[in-house]
Amino acid sequence: MEVTLKKEVHDPQGSAVENSLKSLGxxxxxxxxxxxxxxxxxxxxxxxxAARLVEDMSRRLLSNPVIEDYSYTLEEVRRQ
Amino acid sequence: MEVTLKKEVHDPQGSAVENSLKSLGxxxxxxxxxxxxxxxxxxxxxxxxAARLVEDMSRRLLSNPVIEDYSYTLEEVRRQ
Structure with a gap:
């Protein structure tokens, strides 16, 4: 699952990484x-x-819907 | 690009999220x-x-190869 800031929300951590990369060439x-x-x-x-659970958790707990978007993919793992 | 802790490395943040989710039902x-x-x-x-640049940045700056793995996908965005 990926949780990202909405496009219109300022991302200071991203800007910091961006500036570091640029200054490193x-x-x-x-x-x-x-x-x-x-x-x-x-x-x-x-x-x-599984999808229902993941969406429920994402919306309620793992992301902040006011400023963040989430996306996910499901992958089946067999029980041993 | 996703940067994840290697399997054998303890992930306290993951454990904290896991316990929160469990305790919330x-x-x-x-x-x-x-x-x-x-x-x-x-x-x-x-x-x-593009792949060469991304791998170079990932290995040298964006991940810690001792404890982390990285993976990435490339997507073409046309210049406006």
Missing amino acids: YEAVQRVRVGKYLEVELEAPDQNE | YEAVQRVRVGKYLEVELEAPDQNE
Whole structure:
């Protein structure tokens, strides 16, 4: 799951990384935005239920919907 | 670009999120790992050069190769 600041929200951490990269000689860099990456392993009977859980957690706890967007992909991991 | 802690490295931030989710009723959650997500916009003449730049920055600056792994995908954005 990726949680990123909405486009219109200022990202000081991204700007800091951007300036560091530029000052270290990476002039090709135009813009950097920093977000969070989360891997959540969960048990669910099917993909629909997994998606429901992930969206619920993302909206309620793992992102701030006022300033952040989230996206995710599901991957099946078989139980040992 | 995603920067994640290597599997064998303890992730206290991930454990904290995992415990919070569980205590909030998401018993389906088995394990959470937290990493960084970066969007880097850069100018490059082709995909090969873009990949070379991204790998160079990732290895040298954006990740700590001792404890972290990185992965990335490239996406072409046309110049306006």
